[in-house]
Amino acid sequence: MRISRRVRFESTQLVAPHQLSVMARLEDRALTPRELAGIECVSPPSMTRTVSGLVERGLVARQDDPLDGRQVFLSLTAFGLLTLKETRRKRDAWMASRLRGISAEEREVLVRATEILTRLASE
Amino acid sequence: MRISRRVRFESTQLVAPHQLSVMARLEDRALTPRELAGIECVSPPSMTRTVSGLVERGLVARQDDPLDGRQVFLSLTAFGLLTLKETRRKRDAWMASRLRGISAEEREVLVRATEILTRLASE
DNA sequence: AGGAATAGTTAGCATAGTTAATGAGTTAGG
DNA sequence: CCTAACTCATTAACTATGCTAACTATTCCT
Incomplete structure (x- = not known):
């Protein structure tokens, strides 16, 4: 929960996370x-x-x-597509700055963990 | 976000996740x-x-x-201590059932990823 | 002694989730 | 062929959890 809140806080404020997730699905x-x-x-x-929020803002x-x-x-x-890309760019910039501080081996662990969790969540 | 919601949904309904987190801090x-x-x-x-919610319910x-x-x-x-333990037991039972389906090597990846993310979130 | 700072709370608002009910459109059975 | 049952999206009303601003009480500092 703490990590989730932290990511939410650091993410760009352009589009809320759940909205971004929906936009990504529509890509x-x-x-x-x-x-x-x-x-x-x-x-x-x-x-x-x-x-409705996304439609009002002309994104969808x-x-x-x-x-x-x-x-x-x-x-x-x-x-909407433009905003999606821009928001991703900003979010990725933050994430990249964090990931620069860890080793390539640790990054690989995170990649593998994401795969495992995604699989577990979809079952 | 999706994984976080899924965990929330599957977790026991006895105590909300953020309440449980607070209770764990007070343990x-x-x-x-x-x-x-x-x-x-x-x-x-x-x-x-x-x-206040926790106090009203006699947990804190x-x-x-x-x-x-x-x-x-x-x-x-x-x-409160009893409830914390019970809630953990139920939550862990669900998580354990999911983790049974993956290999020991994959579990190790999740352990390491948790350590890395905890470190990143605390910086 | 008195003003600044600190701790907790209260009040009011925003967001995001829920269930129940509504209205329009589709499908299937007599 | 037409009515009954179902499906889809939406609206309405409620709940939960976050926030900021303002308030009260206490402590600290000069």
Whole structure:
């Protein structure tokens, strides 16, 4: 929890972490709110609010599904893509400054740990 | 973020994670709200609320500092200690079930990664 | 003795999560 | 073919946890 809070604090303030996570999901392809909610382990209403914030700020666009009137497709706008990249750059700059202080061998440990945890979380 | 949410979800619901973290700090020795706020990277008012919740539930006790009337010492009650241990037991049972699925070598990677991240977060 | 600093709290606000209920759209069965 | 049941997204109302600013009480310092 402490590490998570610390990272949150240090990360850029441009876009909140959970918003950034959603934007990253939309980088590859458009998704529906329900799909996003499932991926992010959040209820659909939560995702609605998160997405609404992004839409208001012009980072994400809603598009009706022509085949299924109930559904909505969400995708990054050009501005959203730019912001995603910029936010990543800033966040990575902070992280890189921390990682410079540790050895290559320690970095490798973190890479492997991330793989293991990602696998455990997805099971 | 996703992993953090997942752990939160799977953890026992007896005590919220940030409350548990505070209780664990008090296991060794009594601390003041301010000290706890510093350790947990949280503002003093936030810590007041967290602690108040624990006091209301009989898990933590407030004691006036006889030497400095401004200060308060916080310590675990007997019930608090019991709850801490029980909550840990449940949480560890879930975590253990996940860790059973990975190799001893992978567990070692996680141990080392934790050490590295703890060091980075404390700098 | 009196002003500055410190500790804890209170009050008010923001964010992000939840469940329950609503409305629109789709699908399937009689 | 039309109605009943389901699905999707959203809204409403509530909870939890963080923050800053302001307040009270105490201590420290000159």
